[in-house]
Amino acid sequence: MIADVITIFPAMVEAALAAGVGGRARERGVVDVKVRDLRDYTDDRHRTVDDVPYGGGPGMVMKPEPLFRAVEAIAAERGAPSAVVLMTPQGRRFDQATAIRLSQLERLVLICGRYEGVDERVAESLVTEEISIGDYVLTGGELPALVVLDAVVRLVPGVVGDAGSVETESFAGGLLDFPHYTRPASFRGRDVPEVLLSGHHAEIARWRDAQRVERTKRRRPDLLKGNHHEGDRNG
Numbered sequence: 025m026i027a028d029v030i031t032i033f034p035a036m037v038e039a040a041l042a043a044g045v046g047g048r049a050r051e052r053g054v055v056d057v058k059v060r061d062l063r064d065y066t067d068d069r070h071r072t073v074d075d076v077p078y079g080g081g082p083g084m085v086m087k088p089e090p091l092f093r094a095v096e097a098i099a100a101e102r103g104a105p106s107a108v109v110l111m112t113p114q115g116r117r118f119d120q121a122t123a124i125r126l127s128q129l130e131r132l133v134l135i136c137g138r139y140e141g142v143d144e145r146v147a148e149s150l151v152t153e154e155i156s157i158g159d160y161v162l163t164g165g166e167l168p169a170l171v172v173l174d175a176v177v178r179l180v181p182g183v184v185g186d187a188g189s190v191e192t193e194s195f196a197g198g199l200l201d202f203p204h205y206t207r208p209a210s211f212r213g214r215d216v217p218e219v220l221l222s223g224h225h226a227e228i229a230r231w232r233d234a235q236r237v238e239r240t241k242r243r244r245p246d247l248l249k250g251n252h253h254e255g256d257r258n259g
């Protein structure tokens with residue numbers, strides 16, 4: 025997979041990538057992530073990426089020209105992107121199904137918005153999908169882009185050593201994960217469930233399945249109700 029991140033804070037995104045977001049993926053050469061400084065695609069002396077909003081109001085809006093030039097330069101260098109994703113609270117909520125879909129794409133471009141957002145013509149004519157990582161307001165799309173990249177890159181074949189761990193983890197089958205334990209068997213008066221020490225693999229598997237269902241009922245009943253697509257409504 026080829027991924028390009030467009031941002032006005034390239035050092036922030038580089039730092040997270042260097043610290044290991046998708047580190048194994050890049051080590052193994054299955055993923056090639058490049059960070060692009062949006063200001064490199066401006067043509068004025070001040071490297072301007074924003075401007076005042078038409079119609080007035082507070083804040084600034086990201087100008088369309090640098091974003092179009094950036095995506096066109098990436099397309100020329102890497103080939104036409106399979107998806108151009110804009111990180112925005114106006115987008116569709118990011119979930120594991122979306123991560124799986126994006127992990128199957130050849131070339132991904134992620135745009136990190138700042139300020140009040142981007143000129144709507146970017147959303148209409150350049151972006152292929154808008155994604156939100158959740159219903160809260162951040163200062164920019166950099167952290168959301170890193171969240172999406174982290175979730176996507178680990179699903180690219182050849183990234184996670186044990187393919188089984190990707191299949192059996194939390195959300196596989198739409199359920200939460202079962203509880204995990206390691207040594208010691210007794211810690212500050214709290215014991216590891218007897219069944220896990222039994223060596224009885226079939227029984228352990230049954231116990232874990234039951235735990236997953238129980239946990240999901242208690243903590244995330246929405247996952248069992250089949251309304252994965254509906255957020256909880258306010259008011």
Ligand code: 4GX
Nearest residue numbers: 111112137141156157161162164165168
């Ligand atoms: N999940 N933000 C983006 C600026 C912005 C606004 C509109 C484009 C269009 C966020 C989130 C998020 C704050 C990133 C506003 N850019 N992004 N930024 N939640 O809160 O993705």
